[in-house]
Amino acid sequence: MPQGYWSPVLHAHLPYVRHPEYPEFLEEDWFFEALTETYVPLVRVLDGLLRDGVDYRLTMTLSPPLLAMMSDGLLVERYHRYLDRLVTLAEKEISRTAREDQRFHDVTRFYLGEFTDIRRVFREVYGSNLIQAFRNHRDAGKLEIITCGATHGFLPLMDTVPEAVRAQVQIAVGHYRELLGRDPAGIWLPECGYLPGQDRFLREAGLRFSFIESHGVTDAHPRPSHGVLAPIISPEGIAFFARDMESSRQVWSAESGYPGDNDYREFYKDVGWELPVDYLGEILPDGMRKNVGLKYYRVTGKVGLQDKQPYVREWALGKAASHAGNFLENRQRQVLAHAPRMSQPPLVVSPYDAELFGHWWYEGPDFLNFLFRKMHFDQDVVKPVTPPQFLDMHPDCEVAQPPFCTWGARGYAEVWLNPGNDWIYPHLDVAAERMVELARRFEWPSPLERRALDQAARELLLAQSSDWAFIMKTGTTVEYAKKRTRDHVARFTYLYRALTGETMLEEPIVRDFEWRDNLFPQIDYRVYK
């Protein structure tokens, strides 16, 4: 009998980026990079665990935009092209490094093997349908797949239009049912953003559990007895699991966390910025530099980028195994310290962005692989669990009301509401109100009106994605985030004006919008009623 449990949660999400109007589009790489470095490697790890009889347990969000991109024919086709180019470049690099730079020859051979295997798993094992891979693990009872807001809209800032909050939840649940064949039991609130009262929409949608930041439980009213180490139930009847900061920091922190170790791969030094453009060839469309996924250096230490040392794969794997052991030891200590004072076994909940594992921390999937194996074979003190499994074992929870909280900087909304991005909210708010107005106004739309109404809902949802506000704050690809906000509000506004008689409703325009923004083909605008 274990003394306590550990519940790892990987939140996998990317905004819906798909540009059929361009033959190539830089931001589509976000999805391709995440597939290559995170999602396929994770599937490969989970497959191995299942094959070897390791009783792992994992909870993963597959956000609706991510599921939609995984099942989109155009993006899958472009991903094949992306993988083929990577393999071609790796082959070229093996020749070049053998001839000119022996320091990197081993790592280029590693990359060729890796990219070839990623391509094999994606193309041959899963027939380009990665959703099936996750379904297999869910059906094996090891993986709990949860949903998210329909487009990762930040729900606390939508509170002025409750119908918009409801739509984000209802559409997500319907989409999950469509692609994963059953109803989700849990939801990752986008940005871990909880506002009291909004959980009634979760209950209406049949959702039963979610996650909040630590202070969502420690500051709840009345005060829960076991802090973050036990779930609580809100007055709406939703079970909330709080993030454990200790285990989070060990992985998240670039300074004190594992990913900053000197032997791990250096994220920012990529050959896409270093080798000549004409040599890199078609992997740089239009010759514009970008990360291409071949990174030859390790973190090395607190040195300038010019002083980084070559990456040694064996050293990095050794560190991943060692860090997995350290992480497990810390979880054992944690549960042993708290178990005597608790009426039930302590539960440590560790949510992370899934893309942290592999994309940012390249050895992250290897770390998880080692960790689950050590946890299974080497000890009995702490065991992995999913939230529903824990609740089945320990269904009685304290009832408390969490306060408004998020997992953003300082715990509230400032990442998504600050002088760099606050200009979007008046427009999003009006668009949401207008969508509700349209849904109430059109009971019996004509076929064209019906298409326009459904498309208006898609445009609103895409504009609401919290990624745009986040990017405006973090300053990565701000022009693109502004473009997306503008485009979707513009298209919504045209549809609203056409549907309310201010301008002509033209079928070619509706068709054009449907072609560009094809998310949620089964959407029903009446969800906004």
Added chain:
Amino acid sequence: MAKQANGPPDSVRAGARAASGRGTTGASTATPTPRARRRSPAATSSPAPAEPKKSSVAIRAANPKSPRPPRQTKSSAPEPETGGTAQAGQGALSLSEEEQIGSAKYLPRDLPPRVFEEERFIFPETYGVNRVRLLVKDPHWLFAHWDVDPRVREGLRREKGERIAVLARLTLRLTDDHGGIGGATVLPEGARSWYLRAVPGHRSYRVELGITLPSGEYRSLARSNAVATPRTGPSPEKARRRASYRLAAKGAPLAAAADIAPEPQAAPRRRAAKGAPGTAPAARAAGTEPVSANEPAPGSEPGGASDLFRR
């Protein structure tokens, strides 16, 4: 009627979908498309220096544009089309370590100028209605944004004359659940949103948008939804009630919820919230003026899910 700054989308004029164009091009390699293009502001800056010719393909020693982790937060200017957005009480923006890492999903930064195919659209200066909405940023700050029917100024001009109409200022009055007026903020011309100081600790607020005439006369235009600042710190009351998840999972709100005593709100203060730093002194608030036609009728105030919770 709202000022409609937007014509139909470009695709209306083009009459066909654009099937070409390069999402990753700079201006020099852009392929003309039927859709109009909108040049990003960055595109007016100097082009990036050309890649130096190399005789070999050896890896460069360093990539000066690739810090790890990205410590500097690039503050992006507000969208230019939106008009002025007044800010108050905003310290330096910073990212948590997790957000710095999270932003790695959206690389690259420091891109050369790009030309996007974009909808030709200018965000409206007004949607033609009197409305104000309130959001909670954190326990200490609220965010109000509003819209004003242009006919308000026109009516004032007809009634009081040009000078009064020009000098009249939009005003926000913050009220709390205890009926107290937390403070009034006379807004600078052109502001469309404002951050307001709040008292943390489960305290409910609304804001009223009005217009203050040079005489001090105040006219209400719209009232916001209600919001509550979150409680901070552990509750003094220890949880006693337990409920079964199995019962909760059946889909109804917990009966046990009724046993949670409502949390007392923070005690009212005479001046619960002040106008944002750096603003004009609070306007004299007569509070006796009739509300406008846009004022929601009692019982039909705009509100959110959290209002439902509080009710």
